Amino acid sequence: MGTALVYHEDMTATRLLWDDPECEIECPERLTAALDGLRQRGLEERCQCLSVCEASEEELGLVHSPEYIALVQKTQTLDKEELHTLSKQYDAVYFHPDTFHCARLAAGAALRLVDAVLTGAVHNGVALVRPPGHHSQRAAANGFCVFNNVAIAARHAKQKYGLQRILIVDWDVHHGQGIQYIFEDDPSVLYFSWHRYEHGNFWPFLPESDADTVGRGRGQGFTVNLPWNQVGMGNADYLAAFLHVLLPLAFEFDPELVLVSAGFDSAIGDPEGQMQATPECFAHLTQLLQVLAGGRICAVLEGGYHLESLAQSVCMMVQTLLGDPTPPLPGLMVPCQSALESIQSVRTAQTPHWTSLQQNVAPVLSSSTHSPEGSSLPVLADSSTCTVAEDSLSPCLDRPCHRPTPPICIAVALAVSGAALDLPPGVLHQEGSALREETEAWARLHKSQFQDDDLAALGKSLCLLDGILDGQIRSAIATTTALATAATLGVLIQRCVAHRGQRLLCVALGQLDRPLDLAGNGRILWLSIRGKEADIWSMFHFSTPLPQTTGGFLSFILGLVLPLAYGFQPDMVLMALGPAHGLQNAQAALLAAMLRSPVGGRILALVEEESILQLARTLAQLSWSLGGSCCRWLLLHHNRDRQSLEIGQRGRFLVEEHTLAPMARDLRPVCGPASYLQN
Numbered sequence: 001m002g003t004a005l006v007y008h009e010d011m012t013a014t015r016l017l018w019d020d021p022e023c024e025i026e027c028p029e030r031l032t033a034a035l036d037g038l039r040q041r042g043l044e045e046r047c048q049c050l051s052v053c054e055a056s057e058e059e060l061g062l063v064h065s066p067e068y069i070a071l072v073q074k075t076q077t078l079d080k081e082e083l084h085t086l087s088k089q090y091d092a093v094y095f096h097p098d099t100f101h102c103a104r105l106a107a108g109a110a111l112r113l114v115d116a117v118l119t120g121a122v123h124n125g126v127a128l129v130r131p132p133g134h135h136s137q138r139a140a141a142n143g144f145c146v147f148n149n150v151a152i153a154a155r156h157a158k159q160k161y162g163l164q165r166i167l168i169v170d171w172d173v174h175h176g177q178g179i180q181y182i183f184e185d186d187p188s189v190l191y192f193s194w195h196r197y198e199h200g201n202f203w204p205f206l207p208e209s210d211a212d213t214v215g216r217g218r219g220q221g222f223t224v225n226l227p228w229n230q231v232g233m234g235n236a237d238y239l240a241a242f243l244h245v246l247l248p249l250a251f252e253f254d255p256e257l258v259l260v261s262a263g264f265d266s267a268i269g270d271p272e273g274q275m276q277a278t279p280e281c282f283a284h285l286t287q288l289l290q291v292l293a294g295g296r297i298c299a300v301l302e303g304g305y306h307l308e309s310l311a312q313s314v315c316m317m318v319q320t321l322l323g324d325p326t327p328p329l330p331g332l333m334v335p336c337q338s339a340l341e342s343i344q345s346v347r348t349a350q351t352p353h354w355t356s357l358q359q360n361v362a363p364v365l366s367s368s369t370h371s372p373e374g375s376s377l378p379v380l381a382d383s384s385t386c387t388v389a390e391d392s393l394s395p396c397l398d399r400p401c402h403r404p405t406p407p408i409c410i411a412v413a414l415a416v417s418g419a420a421l422d423l424p425p426g427v428l429h430q431e432g433s434a435l436r437e438e439t440e441a442w443a444r445l446h447k448s449q450f451q452d453d454d455l456a457a458l459g460k461s462l463c464l465l466d467g468i469l470d471g472q473i474r475s476a477i478a479t480t481t482a483l484a485t486a487a488t489l490g491v492l493i494q495r496c497v498a499h500r501g502q503r504l505l506c507v508a509l510g511q512l513d514r515p516l517d518l519a520g521n522g523r524i525l526w527l528s529i530r531g532k533e534a535d536i537w538s539m540f541h542f543s544t545p546l547p548q549t550t551g552g553f554l555s556f557i558l559g560l561v562l563p564l565a566y567g568f569q570p571d572m573v574l575m576a577l578g579p580a581h582g583l584q585n586a587q588a589a590l591l592a593a594m595l596r597s598p599v600g601g602r603i604l605a606l607v608e609e610e611s612i613l614q615l616a617r618t619l620a621q622l623s624w625s626l627g628g629s630c631c632r633w634l635l636l637h638h639n640r641d642r643q644s645l646e647i648g649q650r651g652r653f654l655v656e657e658h659t660l661a662p663m664a665r666d667l668r669p670v671c672g673p674a675s676y677l678q679n
Helices: 029-040 066-077 080-087 099-118 149-161 177-183 235-253 279-289 307-321 337-353 393-398 436-445 452-469 482-498 550-568 585-595 609-623 629-643 657-667
Strands: 003-006 048-050 124-127 166-170 189-196 223-228 257-262 297-301 408-413 427-429 473-480 504-509 524-529 541-544 572-577 603-608
Touching: 003 099, 003 307, 029 307, 048 099, 066 099, 099 124, 099 149, 099 257, 099 297, 124 307, 149 166, 149 177, 149 257, 149 297, 166 177, 166 235, 177 189, 177 223, 189 235, 223 235, 223 337, 235 279, 235 337, 235 550, 257 279, 279 297, 279 307, 297 307, 408 452, 436 452, 436 482, 452 473, 452 482, 452 603, 473 482, 482 504, 482 572, 482 603, 504 550, 504 585, 524 550, 541 550, 550 585, 572 585, 585 603
Parallel strands: 003 048, 003 124, 124 297, 166 189, 166 257, 189 223, 257 297, 408 427, 408 473, 473 603, 504 524, 504 572, 524 541, 572 603
Antiparallel strands: none
């Protein structure tokens, strides 16, 4: 299985035949720019290119009325004046003699992609189409859209394959009111849309685009609108929306298929959106979606009117679908005040309908998160307003960030040579080790005592770590004995720090103390889960208990772990499962899978020898795959836990009264964590 690319050159045939400043931006060059970008980066040849047939009238009728289909069909015989007259009957629409053919191809491309994914011919894919579709309604064209491509694809998936839960993610900068109207009373389709709204003063100027519109009848809670009330939303704002709104609901919904209305007018430079999200952001959004529905993602192009920004954003999305590492995100990860207010308004409106929004992740934050001098996190400055910098576009698009793809995706090292794991194809069983002298030197430097077997395991761990740091390995799993876990982790930390000043996120689970000699220079963020509190206070030390329910664990990852990771912007992650860590194998796999996004997959998981055979297999098979049964297992247990989830009053972290004020100040900049989202 691979990634599909669905495209037909005939979809460039339609263009505006008269002067209309509003409609002229929807031009054939949009498709050619996106396809040229894929070709220039060698991405087209890595995809499985699929042929396209026109959608039949029966397939169009899954969404649209026969009268409307017949009306669009008649445009093939109209002259220019008649086309202009008909176009003026709709809002921001133009017709062309080839519109019917192109629009049927666009819908057909979406159907072809869904068929390929659901039959297992490919794992995921993207359809480059025009005209776009998410504004069109049952009997009306709207906003450049003729037939609703994504809605037709969703109805097709339900009818032909019997799917019962489909997630539609609409990241176009305009509200896809057409999709909303079609599914507003349907609980089998969860529709999420963020869009420029400006309190109703931006097109399409609809009150039902606001957060308080949640669906009708049985569909209440399955329409999720996130209105952006300012321009200038950037990477941090988009990621905060995913972590604190979309993903909690999506995990609870447990989709069988993810459809993306992939509009890139929400990217930097676009004249319609006036937003600041860079192309790299769409790689991260795509990867965060890959843990859903077993990675079955079908992205269908919607808007996007700055050709270079569109092309780069499409390329970033396709690279991620192909399995390439997510690139670093430029800039500080600081959501603006307006974004946080919009996110909280959605959470408030949706809380009655979703258990995942009713619970409270309540970590006991160590007072060491606030330094004695009262300084704030230096890398995470406050951002109270969203602004558009006029000179910021060119640097962002001229120098897109990339991470090279390591030749080895996953490597596993066992403490005992010759032991065997039933690993999936493509996973390397690492037999190599650092030189004995080098291993002993690192152990002495750390002032730790290792037995001979411990030194052998440490040497293999160092070899894996060097492979990650040198760009040869993307992700790795190493084993150690229970008694040597803490010391091994300490050595690996020092090795990372010594390698070109790496910024390191350490996630320590279980009875693992923070090393006393850990540098407090802000290059290491220590997150202790169910661990003891450190003696040394530091701004970069968080300590929290392990949530005891499956739903609480999911909220814990989305509400604390990932916001901290994205806010800190590490170069890699060390994750250690120490004594009494308390995680199920599937939970460990999900945590590792989610942590790969902020660091492009550069993660080394250190586990106890006693659990290696089962846990390493689970991590290798699921954690770095595109979704998998670890998420399905968690979702099944999440549903079973619905009656026993921890219910919170305001969805914010609980801390002791005397630490509340400094905690609020220190946590506020960290990618919009749930602690700052209050009613």
